[in-house]
Amino acid sequence: MAPLKSLEKDYPMIDSNFQHFCASQGILSVEDLLIHDLDDLVALARQNSASGRLKQGITQVLSIINGLHQPWLNGMELLKDVQQNKHILSTGCERIDLFLQGGLREGYLTELVGPSSSGKTQVCLKAASNVAKAHRGGVVFLDTGNSFSPKRMAKFTISDMVNKEANQKILQEVLKSIVCHSVFDIFTLLDVLNQLKSSLMSQIQIGGQVQLLIVDSISSLITPVLGGSSSHGHALMISAGYLLKKMANEHNLAVLVTNHMVGGEGGISKPALGESWKSIPHVRLQLSREQGSNTFNMRLLRHPYMGSTCVNFGRVYYLPQKLQFC
Known part of the structure; x- marks a missing residue:
């Protein structure tokens, strides 16, 4: 305090x-x-x-x-808050939005889990571009591995290659609405989140009203402090998770984080960070890429009111060195 x-x-x-x-x-x-x-x-x-x-x-x-202190709210007040303040943000990918019944929900912490090259960062960049462009909202992108790429963002943002002047103006507006911080350890993450929380409480807008907060990836920050006999790393992980959830709810943000996969029993991969983290995200989505093909799948591991299911994204078209959903 x-x-x-x-x-x-x-x-x-x-x-x-x-x-x-x-x-x-x-x-x-x-x-x-x-x-x-x-x-x-x-x-x-x-x-x-x-x-x-x-x-x-x-x-x-x-x-x-x-x-x-948060005031006590009855059911009708909670419903009114959801209807008036908790909007759904399109990711810019039609199939993902259809799968999630609209897209990313404000007030929710959504986690993307998957192995390397499964499209996690791609979805983050696509969502950041679309929120800034279509929703005209501010985006905070916390980059833990130099994954933020303005060039890739430009590919998502510019669709009409004829009117170059108009496209450049749109791209500039989109990039101005996205604030990127490089964050390489859990302590810096907590510091940046608390600074952002203070800014939101003071109604200081970052590139417009902030609607989306992205951490790519949360696991790369938390994994180094876990393990051993000390519970300090576990406490830091729980603190970061609940701070993200608190910010999502109190400031009507959609929070999107990425997580990697680790080996489990019988050689079956599972999301990293263990059972304690498993209960923190409101929504857990698992991305995978079929071996030897350009077919991507998304599986719903957890959602407050949607049953577990899976969707196949089929073939995708190429961008330079990267794949794009949809």
Whole structure:
């Protein structure tokens, strides 16, 4: 949680005197105050010459905390929130959208799992381009392996090669709406996500209203900190997952992450990150490529209200060195 000093600018009762009083009791942040015995703190404040102002400062910090709590909502309010705020974003690929009954859902964390060259990054780039172009929304692309390619993005965005001037204008608008960050470890990811969350809370728009957040790939950041006797890596994984879900719900984002496959029992591949991560995504999609062909399949592993199923994307057409769905 926030240091008390960071609240001073917006909350006059949390001034330097209040901060010094709290620091004398080992309280430096909002979290420290929460775990402190408030009755003891109020009693100590009464002994201070500025007792009235100190008690007002304690009340103000508690009111800030209460303001951050999600209100209780009944079924009708939840339905209204879904209908008014949680939109469906087209991926730009007709077959994927049909398979998902429209596309990626705001408020949901969707995971793409699959082996190398199964099309995970391709879907991410296609979705980013289409959200920026068709929905005119902002996209944040967290790139963990230098997979973001403006040239490939241009192939998705430009369809009419006759009017080059108009195409260039469209491409510029699309690329301006996509903010790309290079993220190479879990700690940087958490830092970037918290910065983004603060920006969204402050209503600071990034390339337009942010509608899509992509992490390609989440597993490359988490895998290095897992394993061993320590539970620290597991805790970091759960923290990252729930932060992504929280941001999706509170800020009406569609969150799309990619994950790789690892060997399982009997030599059968399975999604990486284990059983604990398995329960975090709202939607899990498995991509695969049929050996020796250009046929791609998508299988639904998990969805809140859709049964498990599979779709075959058939043959695809080539782009330079890459394949494109649809």
